[in-house]
Amino acid sequence: xxxxxxAPSCTLRREAAxxxxxxVARRGDCELFIHPQxxxxxxxxxxxxxxRLAALREVMADPAVDAVWFARGGYGSxxxxxxxxxxxxxxxxGKVYLGYSDAGFLQAGFHKAGLSVAWGPMPQDMLxxxxxxxxxxxxxxxxxxxxxxxxxxxxxxxxxxxxxxxxNLLGTPLEPDFTGVDLLIEDVGEHLYRIDRTMFHVTxxxxxxxxxxxxLGRIADILPNDPDFAxxxxxxxxxxxxxxxxxxxxxxxxxxxxxxxxxxFPAENR
Amino acid sequence: xxxxxxAPSCTLRREAAxxxxxxVARRGDCELFIHPQxxxxxxxxxxxxxxRLAALREVMADPAVDAVWFARGGYGSxxxxxxxxxxxxxxxxGKVYLGYSDAGFLQAGFHKAGLSVAWGPMPQDMLxxxxxxxxxxxxxxxxxxxxxxxxxxxxxxxxxxxxxxxxNLLGTPLEPDFTGVDLLIEDVGEHLYRIDRTMFHVTxxxxxxxxxxxxLGRIADILPNDPDFAxxxxxxxxxxxxxxxxxxxxxxxxxxxxxxxxxxFPAENR
Numbered sequence: 001x002x003x004x005x006x007a008p009s010c011t012l013r014r015e016a017a018x019x020x021x022x023x024v025a026r027r028g029d030c031e032l033f034i035h036p037q038x039x040x041x042x043x044x045x046x047x048x049x050x051x052r053l054a055a056l057r058e059v060m061a062d063p064a065v066d067a068v069w070f071a072r073g074g075y076g077s078x079x080x081x082x083x084x085x086x087x088x089x090x091x092x093x094g095k096v097y098l099g100y101s102d103a104g105f106l107q108a109g110f111h112k113a114g115l116s117v118a119w120g121p122m123p124q125d126m127l128x129x130x131x132x133x134x135x136x137x138x139x140x141x142x143x144x145x146x147x148x149x150x151x152x153x154x155x156x157x158x159x160x161x162x163x164x165x166x167x168n169l170l171g172t173p174l175e176p177d178f179t180g181v182d183l184l185i186e187d188v189g190e191h192l193y194r195i196d197r198t199m200f201h202v203t204x205x206x207x208x209x210x211x212x213x214x215x216l217g218r219i220a221d222i223l224p225n226d227p228d229f230a231x232x233x234x235x236x237x238x239x240x241x242x243x244x245x246x247x248x249x250x251x252x253x254x255x256x257x258x259x260x261x262x263x264x265f266p267a268e269n270r
Numbered sequence: 271x272x273x274x275x276x277a278p279s280c281t282l283r284r285e286a287a288x289x290x291x292x293x294v295a296r297r298g299d300c301e302l303f304i305h306p307q308x309x310x311x312x313x314x315x316x317x318x319x320x321x322r323l324a325a326l327r328e329v330m331a332d333p334a335v336d337a338v339w340f341a342r343g344g345y346g347s348x349x350x351x352x353x354x355x356x357x358x359x360x361x362x363x364g365k366v367y368l369g370y371s372d373a374g375f376l377q378a379g380f381h382k383a384g385l386s387v388a389w390g391p392m393p394q395d396m397l398x399x400x401x402x403x404x405x406x407x408x409x410x411x412x413x414x415x416x417x418x419x420x421x422x423x424x425x426x427x428x429x430x431x432x433x434x435x436x437x438n439l440l441g442t443p444l445e446p447d448f449t450g451v452d453l454l455i456e457d458v459g460e461h462l463y464r465i466d467r468t469m470f471h472v473t474x475x476x477x478x479x480x481x482x483x484x485x486l487g488r489i490a491d492i493l494p495n496d497p498d499f500a501x502x503x504x505x506x507x508x509x510x511x512x513x514x515x516x517x518x519x520x521x522x523x524x525x526x527x528x529x530x531x532x533x534x535f536p537a538e539n540r
Contacts, residue, residue: 043500044463075463078470168467171441172474193314193345197438200348204442230313 001030001143003067004059005038005123007046008084009102010074012038012124017071019126023135030143034123035059038071045076053080056106061089066096067142072124073101073162081109081174088113098122098142101188101256104165109174111159111265119160119184119254119263120149130258141262149262151184151253156212157266160184160254167198170205179210182249184263185237186217188256192229195219196236203244213247218255271300271413273337274329275308275393277316278354279372280344282308282394287341289396293405300413304393305329308341315346323350326376331359336366337412342394343371343432351379351444358383368392368412371458371526374435379444381429381535389430389454389524390419390532400528411532419532421454421523426482427536430454430524437468440475449480452519454533455507456487458526462499465489466506473514483517488525 005012005020017034024032037055040047047055059065070077084106096116097107107117120141121134128134141149151158159178163185169175185202187195202208219233231239234251241248253261275282275290287304294302307325310317317325329335340347354376366386367377377387390411391404398404411419421428429448433455439445455472457465472478489503501509504521511518523531 041497044466044495044497075467078467168437168471170471171476172471197345197348201438201440201442206441225314227311227314 001066002064003030003032003069003142004062004065005032005034005069005071006055006059007038007071008052008056008077008080008106009046010044010072010076011041011046012071013127014039016124016126019132020123020135023132023139027139030139033065044074046071049079052076053083056080056084057089060084060092063091063094068095068097069138069142070097070099070103070106070122072122073099073103075102077102078105078168078174081105085109085113088115096142098138100160100260101162102165104161105169105174107265108161108169108176112174112176116267117265121260125258125260128258134258134260137262151261151263153252154182154263156182158182158184158263159265160186160217160263163187163195163198163202164190167201170202170207175207178207180212181266182213182215183208183211184215184217184252184254186219186252186255188220189223190219191223192225192231192233192236195233196229199236199240203240203246209244209246211246213249214241215249215252217252218257220256271336272334273300273302273339273412274332274335275302275304275339275341276325276329277308277341278322278326278347278350278376279316280314280342280346281311281316282341283397284309286394286396289402290393290405293402293409297409300409303335314344316341319349322346323353326350326354327359330354330362333361333364338365338367339408339412340367340369340373340376340392342392343369343373345372347372348375348438348444351375355379355383358385366412368408370430370530371432372435374431375439375444377535378431378439378446382444382446386537388532388534391530395528395530398528404528404530407532421531421533423522424452424533426452428452428454428533429535430456430487430533433457433465433468433472434460437471440472440477445477448477450482451536452483452485453478453481454485454487454522454524456489456522456525458490459493460489461493462495462501462503462506465503466499469506469510473510473516479514479516481516483519484511485519485522487522488527490526
């Protein structure tokens with residue numbers, strides 16, 4: 001199992017890369033290729049659009065690569081997602097693409113294009129408290145397909161997205177077919193009024209109204225609302241589900257933290 | 271000319287209301303009715319959804335009211351916009367609806383429903399530095415249709431929206447027809463990476479790609495980007511226009527400030 005790490009959004013920290021490499025060496029059950037593009041820096045991004053796209057296309061096209069592991073989120077994968085999917089190289093279909101957060105723009109488009117996608121921890125998570133367990137969980141799933149790494153309540157086709165990323169890909173060419181899936185959402189660093197506004201936007205989408213159920217992961221690092229919002233994130237999400245006729249499926253074990261679990265996207269249409 | 275003020279989003283400050291009332295008294299060319307709902311408070315909002323909706327529906331249905339002036343933005347008008355448009359009272363069509371920012375959710379839906387809408391200063395702007403001029407400008411337009419109050423480069427059908435509000439109404443039942451209009455956008459209190467992400471979302475919309483041109487108002491109070499974003503708001507907007515094939519029409523004289531001008535929405539379809 002050869003795993004390639006590229007950074008379509010922001011720059012990977014060296015100490016995260018070193019930590020992940022040490023875990024892989026200790027395990028001895030896979031090879032890790034951390035593309036040098038991961039350490040580029042160009043303004044907000046891990047290199048210019050062209051550099052991030054070239055690294056991504058390179059590992060997509062490499063038949064020796066079994067899994068592409070997105071280094072971290074931040075922001076920027078949307079800027080190269082459509083270009084990444086022009087004339088998809090044949091070798092791109094034989095591998096899985098793992099990540100979360102901003103990587104959701106790529107994962108939406110890649111799933112729509114028939115590629116194999118999963119939500120789960122990324123190399124930069126090494127730097128979180130307890131991050132080593134997140135890295136081990138991602139590798140247990142990538143290498144061994146260990147079911148213990150999966151979100152524990154999955155019982156059918158599912159997708160997972162950062163709520164704000166999801167809102168920003170609706171109506172774009174990256175929007176996948178949500179019909180019949182359990183849609184797991186989470187978010188980080190937002191005000192509750194923004195969570196409410198984004199839930200309005202997302203649940204008003206006819207495409208989203210085709211989901212089987214919506215499940216709520218963790219909403220982390222909520223920014224202070226002035227005045228107090230008077231509803232918590234569960235009440236907000238349940239209210240918008242009720243208003244839009246979407247079934248609420250309870251909480252989900254995903255989030256911007258070391259406990260974040262794996263959610264493979266459905267493979268039915270491949 | 272009788273002008274009714276209601277607050278579909280957040281609570282109006284008493285001192286803003288008093289200041290506007292004093293200006294109206296001094297002018298003597300119009301009557302002002304500040305609905306008591308403007309001063310309600312329920313968590314984030316100027317009263318519960320039901321109270322805000324009832325006040326809005328009341329002034330919409332009142333044939334003695336010539337203009338409905340949204341008290342201020344903040345957040346919350348999206349929560350009542352669809353309900354406000356159920357069985358539109360006949361008297362609702364004979365008046366204009368003025369406001370901006372979060373009021374854009376209502377203005378989008380109201381324009382789509384054939385009502386007369388304009389972007390422009392709101393009573394709470396009284397509290398800004400130079401706010402008295404903003405209030406006078408709004409009244410000059412409401413009472414006298416003074417062309418000096420208009421955004422100076424309007425030369426055809428136009429609409430104006432807060433960029434983040436616009437992004438959050440795309441794909442919802444509130445989305446109006448943008449075909450052939452100059453679309454003026456502005457924003458406040460966002461990071462540049464969010465402006466970039468929202469421009470991706472908005473310019474990828476086939477509905478938005480039908481505009482004649484996109485024009486950029488002021489992006490105010492930009493939050494620090496870490497690392498520096500390396501592009502300013504003009505470069506961001508021009509880049510997404512170029513990528514999406516939307517003509518960029520230059521800067522526009524609108525924003526979250528006392529200089530904000532009036533942009534009447536097109537009346538062709540009424």
